Amino acid sequence: MPQISDTSRNDTQAAPDLFTPLRLGAIELPNRVVMAPMTRSRAGEGNCPTALTAEYYAQRASAGLIITEATQVCDTAQGYPSTPGIHTDAQTLAWRVVADAVHDAGGRIVTQLWHVGRISHQRFQPNGAVPVAPSAIAAKGQLYTGAGMEPFPVPRALETAEIPGLVRHFADAAKRAVYDAGLDGVEIHAANGYLIDQFLRDRTNTRTDQYGGTVENRCRFLLEILEATAHAVGAGRIGVRLSPTGVFNDMGDSDPLPHFLAVTKALNPFNLAYLHVIEGQPGHHMAPPDGAPHVASALRAAFKGPFILNGGYSRGDAAAALAKGEADAVSFGEPFIANPDLPLRFRADAPLAEPDRTTYYGGDAKGYTDYPALESVAA
Ligand code: PHB
Numbered sequence: 001m002p003q004i005s006d007t008s009r010n011d012t013q014a015a016p017d018l019f020t021p022l023r024l025g026a027i028e029l030p031n032r033v034v035m036a037p038m039t040r041s042r043a044g045e046g047n048c049p050t051a052l053t054a055e056y057y058a059q060r061a062s063a064g065l066i067i068t069e070a071t072q073v074c075d076t077a078q079g080y081p082s083t084p085g086i087h088t089d090a091q092t093l094a095w096r097v098v099a100d101a102v103h104d105a106g107g108r109i110v111t112q113l114w115h116v117g118r119i120s121h122q123r124f125q126p127n128g129a130v131p132v133a134p135s136a137i138a139a140k141g142q143l144y145t146g147a148g149m150e151p152f153p154v155p156r157a158l159e160t161a162e163i164p165g166l167v168r169h170f171a172d173a174a175k176r177a178v179y180d181a182g183l184d185g186v187e188i189h190a191a192n193g194y195l196i197d198q199f200l201r202d203r204t205n206t207r208t209d210q211y212g213g214t215v216e217n218r219c220r221f222l223l224e225i226l227e228a229t230a231h232a233v234g235a236g237r238i239g240v241r242l243s244p245t246g247v248f249n250d251m252g253d254s255d256p257l258p259h260f261l262a263v264t265k266a267l268n269p270f271n272l273a274y275l276h277v278i279e280g281q282p283g284h285h286m287a288p289p290d291g292a293p294h295v296a297s298a299l300r301a302a303f304k305g306p307f308i309l310n311g312g313y314s315r316g317d318a319a320a321a322l323a324k325g326e327a328d329a330v331s332f333g334e335p336f337i338a339n340p341d342l343p344l345r346f347r348a349d350a351p352l353a354e355p356d357r358t359t360y361y362g363g364d365a366k367g368y369t370d371y372p373a374l375e376s377v378a379a
Contacts, residue, residue, distance in 0.1 A: 015323045018315070018346055022064065022328055024306050025236030025273025027108055027184050029064035029329070032322060033343040036310050036333035037067040037112040037187065037241070041361040042368060043084040047072065048094035053084070054101035055369045059340040061107025064329060067187050067239075067276075068098075070114040070194075074169040076132060077195075078124040079116030081146040082362060086111060086173045086181070095181035103182070110185040110239065111177050113170055117195030118155035118204070119249050121145045130156045134198050134205040134212065134221075139250040152250075160209045163221060166195075171228035178233040185237030188225060191278055193249025196222050197242075200263060201253040215262045222263070226270050235270045239308075243278040244295045245288035257295050264302045275299070276308040276331065284312030300326060315346045341373040350374055 016022070022029045044050040057066055072078050072085035085091045095111065102109040118133035123145045125131055133155035142149040158166070170188065177183045190196035198204040199221040205212045211220050222240070229238050244253070244260035253259055267275060279296040280287030288294055300307045309318075309327035318330035336342050338355035345352060359367020 015325070016328070017322060018319055018330075018343070020322075022306065024065065024239070024329075025185070025271070026234065027065065027110070027237070027273060029108065031062075031064040031343050032329035033064050033318075033346060034308055034329050034331035035060055035063040035066045035336045035342075036331035037069055037189070038333050038337070039069050039080060039083055039361065040368065041080055041082040042363065043082045044094075046088060046090050047078070047083065047085040048088075048091050049084045049098050050094070051097070052365060052369055053094075054098045057098055057109060058101040058105040058107070059369060059371075059373070060336055060342075061102050061105035062341055062343045063107065063336065064343070065184075066102060066107060066109040067331065068109060068111040070112045070189050071095075071173075073113050073115055073173040074166070075126050076120075076129070077115035077169075079120035079131070079143065079194075080124075080361075081144070086113070086176050087169065092176045092180045095177065095183060099182040099184075108184050110187050110237070111181075111183050112187040112189050112241070113173050113177070114189035115166065115169070115195040117198045118152065119143065119194055120155075121150060121153060123147065123150075130154075132156050132158050132162070133195070134158060134207050137204055137206070139193070141250060157207070160211065163211060163224075167221070167224045167228050170225045171232045174229040174238070175232045178237055185233070185239065185273060186229065187239040187241055187276065188222070188229065189241055190222050191241040191243035192246060193243075193251040196225065197251060200242075200259075201251055201256075202259075203250075203252040203254075215259055216266075218259075219263050219266050223266055226267070226272070230270055230272075235272050238270075238272050239274040239276055240267060240272060241276040241278065242299075243286065244299065245292050246278060246286055247289055248286065257293050257298060260295055261298055261302055264299045268302075268304045272305055274306040274308050274328075275303045276310060278310045280311035281313060281317060286311045297326060315349075337367075338371045340371055345374055348374070 120131035
């Protein structure tokens, strides 16, 4: 059964704007202003979301959809201080409080599932083990471990036999998210140089087994995760995020356009809720490097379901992208930090508050739940 009839490709319908409702698989959005996933490093004891996390997301419930910060699927998945997980009972119960708070405030929320792969450090790993990755290639640069900046370690290449266990962790996390925590779905984080992206791109995947080499082999880990998570919770509750041209976390691919076109086409049979692509606007930190191809429009044309774009869009850029059919929705990151009621401000053409960058990661309510809503502006 086709799940999507209103992805704005029907020429007889008026072009959508930011306030046209949209169906993403099993999830109905009242508007197309999506909150992008953002690491805020404020999880509590046991990497559980806290009451403050629930308040933060509930304040942002007017988003068409909230995509949470990336959330660990197992105990080897972490690479930053105080990022939440969804693999223990305590974490799952804490996410239930977040989901209930957002639903009580009228919102919709999916959690982004990740494993960071090589973007980690022994300090974040059980028993101080070396982080795992497709291949034993360290990322250039340093990471913040909580004890200052340290170089990225050379990761341990996963044994072929370990991969099904990781796939199961994603499926178990999806089950916990939807059935136990009551979240509306999950986004599989296959972007920005974390584990799944490390399998997808040839700068980080030099494997010679069935998970490396050909495009088909490099997609295998992602596709196995999608099969398992779709079996667990239904594809209409699963989105995927890709960053085909991103260089963040020392990433790259020798031929991103054909590669990610093949990845996108391989997603079609799943009937996913959506595909979420990061490709920064000119000048944005997630823009393709100078001279590198832009691929988002080709992926949009190849993908048969709803398409969300991300990467430094202003209200005007986003409205133009929707009007031109370049996307069905646009996700906004930093603007949602300081503007909890961002859709209302867009509708009212109200000025946007500027976020305080010094409070992006870690800390408490300051820079997290203390940005006021514009209560005086009528919807
Ligand atoms: C970050 O914490 O800097 C971060 C996390 C997840 C991303 C990108 C950046 O996808």
